[in-house]
Amino acid sequence: MAQEARCVWQARALLGEGPLWSPRQDAVYFVDIRGSRILRHCLSDGAQAGWELDDAACWLVESAEGDGFVAGLRSRRVVRLMLEPGQAAIPGELARIEPDRPGNRLNDGKADARGRLWVGSMDDAEEAPAGSLYRIDPDGAVTRVDEGYTVANGPALSPDGRTIYHTDSAARTVYAFDVGRDGSLSGKRAHIRFSEGDGYPDGMTCDAEGGLWIAHWDGGRVSRFLPDGRLDRAIPLPVSRVTSCVFAGPDLDRLFVTTASHGRPEEPLAGALFECAPGVRGLPPGRFGPPPR
Numbered sequence: 001m002a003q004e005a006r007c008v009w010q011a012r013a014l015l016g017e018g019p020l021w022s023p024r025q026d027a028v029y030f031v032d033i034r035g036s037r038i039l040r041h042c043l044s045d046g047a048q049a050g051w052e053l054d055d056a057a058c059w060l061v062e063s064a065e066g067d068g069f070v071a072g073l074r075s076r077r078v079v080r081l082m083l084e085p086g087q088a089a090i091p092g093e094l095a096r097i098e099p100d101r102p103g104n105r106l107n108d109g110k111a112d113a114r115g116r117l118w119v120g121s122m123d124d125a126e127e128a129p130a131g132s133l134y135r136i137d138p139d140g141a142v143t144r145v146d147e148g149y150t151v152a153n154g155p156a157l158s159p160d161g162r163t164i165y166h167t168d169s170a171a172r173t174v175y176a177f178d179v180g181r182d183g184s185l186s187g188k189r190a191h192i193r194f195s196e197g198d199g200y201p202d203g204m205t206c207d208a209e210g211g212l213w214i215a216h217w218d219g220g221r222v223s224r225f226l227p228d229g230r231l232d233r234a235i236p237l238p239v240s241r242v243t244s245c246v247f248a249g250p251d252l253d254r255l256f257v258t259t260a261s262h263g264r265p266e267e268p269l270a271g272a273l274f275e276c277a278p279g280v281r282g283l284p285p286g287r288f289g290p291p292p293r
Contacts, residue, residue: 037050131150224280
């Protein structure tokens with residue numbers, strides 16, 4: 001069963017988000033959007049590193065080709081990213097999203113088992129439903145697949161890849177969609193609604209049994225929901241602004257949780273990276289690009 005979360009890094013991230021498990025490097029990466037940093041925690045020895053960016057990364061995934069990453073930047077650019085000791089380099093740009101919406105920024109993205117990216121945008125002021133959900137195919141084609149989000153968050157894919165979950169945090173609602181083989185979406189429905197006492201649904205991920213793990217912004221916990229939307233269990237954290245989570249480790253049996261310190265100066269562990277034993281295994285991380293044949 002799940003255990004109490006423990007702090008593994010007092011990173012004091014202003015807005016820690018987008019955790020990514022890298023099997024290549026045996027490390028968990030995550031971004032600090034407000035702090036314009038990318039942070040790395042190595043599982044084997046606990047070593048930690050960070051990179052500062054001029055244009056903040058809102059999420060990153062590993063590339064299926066080579067050793068680099070693909071990142072979504074605050075400026076709504078999707079770029080190739082290389083992280084060398086002490087230096088972050090952008091060797092190329094893949095896409096520019098919403099050049100006509102300068103008040104928006106990217107927020108949260110994941111790659112699926114077919115090498116596609118699922119990326120959300122949001123109103124940076126968190127006031128207008130100006131955000132959308134996009135699919136970016138391995139050839140770089142960008143398709144808007146849904147819209148009307150104020151704070152788009154947490155794409156998560158079911159184990160069979162046939163369901164994608166996406167959130168409008170401002171509406172306290174997690175939506176579910178059916179995913180066609182070509183990446184088309186249909187059957188949008190409200191899957192989970194948070195009450196005021198739950199806080200706001202933020203980043204999320206699926207486990208191998210189909211459970212959906214959701215971070216509670218202003219709710220101080222991460223919860224597992226069954227495939228039918230029923231609450232299964234919750235893991236409390238000693239901070240209120242819990243932002244996202246990812247399964248990591250060779251057996252995908254360790255859950256790492258990101259948090260935010262913005263607006264919470266009275267919480268000493270706000271913005272830290274936490275770890276717990278969730279009692280279930282996760283799914284391998286997706287990579288952007290053509291999948292192996």
